[in-house]
Amino acid sequence: MYNKGAKHERELLEMFWKEGFAVVRSAGSGKTRHPNPDLVVSNGKRFYAIECKSSKMEVIVIPGWQVEELEKFSRIFGAEAVLAIRFNHSQWRFLRPEQMERTGGGNFKTTRTHSEANGALFEETAGKWKQERLA
Amino acid sequence: MYNKGAKHERELLEMFWKEGFAVVRSAGSGKTRHPNPDLVVSNGKRFYAIECKSSKMEVIVIPGWQVEELEKFSRIFGAEAVLAIRFNHSQWRFLRPEQMERTGGGNFKTTRTHSEANGALFEETAGKWKQERLA
Helix, strand or coil, rough: EEEEEEHHHHHHHHHHCCCEEEEEEEEECCCCCCCCCCEEEEEECCEEEEEEECCCCCCEEECCHHHHHHHHHHHHHHHHEEEEEHHHHHHHCCHHHHCEECCCCCCCEHHHHHHHHCEEEEEHHHHHHHHHHHC | EEEECCCHHHHHHHHHHHHCEEEEEECCCCCCCCCCCCCCECCCCCCEEEEEECCCCCCECHHHHHHHHHHHHHHHHHHEEEEEEEEECCCCCCCCHHHCCCCCCCCCCCCEHHHHHHHEHHHHHHHHHHHHHHC
């Protein structure tokens, strides 16, 4: 249905490097002993801990525990928790956990339509600090 | 002679988590397309990009390019570049690149004796921020 997709993680890694961020892609995946986001990204001004999800379908569901772990990691590390969402033939969308929809079972959900309406584009996510410097 | 040792990286990862840091261990190793430190570690106050080196011998040599990449990553990310050195039957020692010895060929070097005389202990490295909070 959907997977973490190392290929998509690497795609995003390249995009952030090109925009002047340093990126580390984590070893291991899935449920590890400690919270373990897919990517940790920073340019010394913005720090993002990122969980990547891609899908060929129209909906992505993320287990509640995985979002909790992302938030825990981010709180300790000093980063913003971000869900990077990639539907086939669509651009990456970046959502904070509170921007996701909830399911009855305590999981997090977004659709192609919902992510396009609520998620930031890559340019906004990577470009924020430039805007701040200009301001 | 010596290796990066995923086992040693995981040991250090556990130590930092126990001291209240969040840690990400990087996927891949050796020469990658982008700078790729073994561990990136933060508690929201201290940010460390760490290259781990362990040895059963009495000397560890780190190629110049690898230290340069560590420093590049650290500069962009907003972290302190740290070489984590582990000789058999000795504790971890933490050295900044400028604390290492140099070889004629532009590489970086430390011995058991040199690392014990010049490197910080784990407690000092992880404990710095506590001291700052108390100060």
